[in-house]
Amino acid sequence: MDAIDKTKQDAEKLAAAKEAVKLVQNDDVVGLGTGSTATFAIKELAERIKKGLKIKAAASSVKTEELAISYGIPILPLETLGSINISIDGADEFTETLNLIKGGGGALFREKIIASLSKNAIIVTDSSKKVDKLGAFTVPVEVIPLALQYALNQIEKLEGKSVLRKRDGKTFISDNGNYIVDVDFGLINNPDKVASQLNQIEGVLAHGLFINLTAKVIMAKGDEILIFQ
Numbered sequence: 001m002d003a004i005d006k007t008k009q010d011a012e013k014l015a016a017a018k019e020a021v022k023l024v025q026n027d028d029v030v031g032l033g034t035g036s037t038a039t040f041a042i043k044e045l046a047e048r049i050k051k052g053l054k055i056k057a058a059a060s061s062v063k064t065e066e067l068a069i070s071y072g073i074p075i076l077p078l079e080t081l082g083s084i085n086i087s088i089d090g091a092d093e094f095t096e097t098l099n100l101i102k103g104g105g106g107a108l109f110r111e112k113i114i115a116s117l118s119k120n121a122i123i124v125t126d127s128s129k130k131v132d133k134l135g136a137f138t139v140p141v142e143v144i145p146l147a148l149q150y151a152l153n154q155i156e157k158l159e160g161k162s163v164l165r166k167r168d169g170k171t172f173i174s175d176n177g178n179y180i181v182d183v184d185f186g187l188i189n190n191p192d193k194v195a196s197q198l199n200q201i202e203g204v205l206a207h208g209l210f211i212n213l214t215a216k217v218i219m220a221k222g223d224e225i226l227i228f229q
């Protein structure tokens with residue numbers, strides 16, 4: 001993506017994030033996503049807090065927690081929360097049926113916990129994230145290290161092509177101390193089935209297929225805001 005496209009994409013991310021943050025109400029517990037689009041939402045939320053909004057938040061990654069704290073957003077430990085009023089997060093891909101691929105930044109497990117706890121799970125995206133079928137973006141799978149070879153074998157049986165995620169030449173380690181395997185399943189005709197097959201592999205902590213976990217996707221396209229729900 002060239003510089004001009006990125007500017008346009010960032011403008012869309014910001015517009016979608018602003019729209020989502022309008023939905024946050026006083027006294028809400030807010031789930032904070034991870035990634036560039038969620039970061040726009042966190043900044044917007046901080047602006048509303050400056051103007052008097054009173055909320056508490058839960059973070060989906062160490063990076064998000066640090067960012068939120070730097071903006072003075074009060075953070076509650078995720079393990080203490082039985083429910084979350086509203087969550088705002090990004091996605092790598094989504095379909096109109098509100099199925100997603102997430103985890104490009106490696107935060108999928110905590111993001112999934114937040115989405116599962118959330119009464120109103122909102123996804124914010126630019127227009128590049130909408131697809132007819134999931135799968136052009138590889139599916140991130142978080143694997144407990146000692147189960148790596150077993151999980152790779154099982155994923156191969158599902159006809160997924162796995163690549164162990166690296167960053168700066170080193171194996172990427174998630175906030176939970178695990179590996180991320182990025183799996184190419186081709187375009188996915190039946191995401192529910194693939195999700196449940198991945199769920200059955202011992203050693204897979206979580207995967208980036210988010211099925212029936214989203215209340216609403218707010219997508220900006222140019223000057224337009226489109227809502228999918």
Ligand SMILES: O=C[C@H](O)[C@H](O)[C@H](O)COP(=O)(O)O
Binds near residue numbers: 089104107
């Ligand atoms: O692990 C990362 C998350 O699932 C992100 O929400 C996802 O990768 C989208 O990130 P971005 O908003 O930077 O495109």
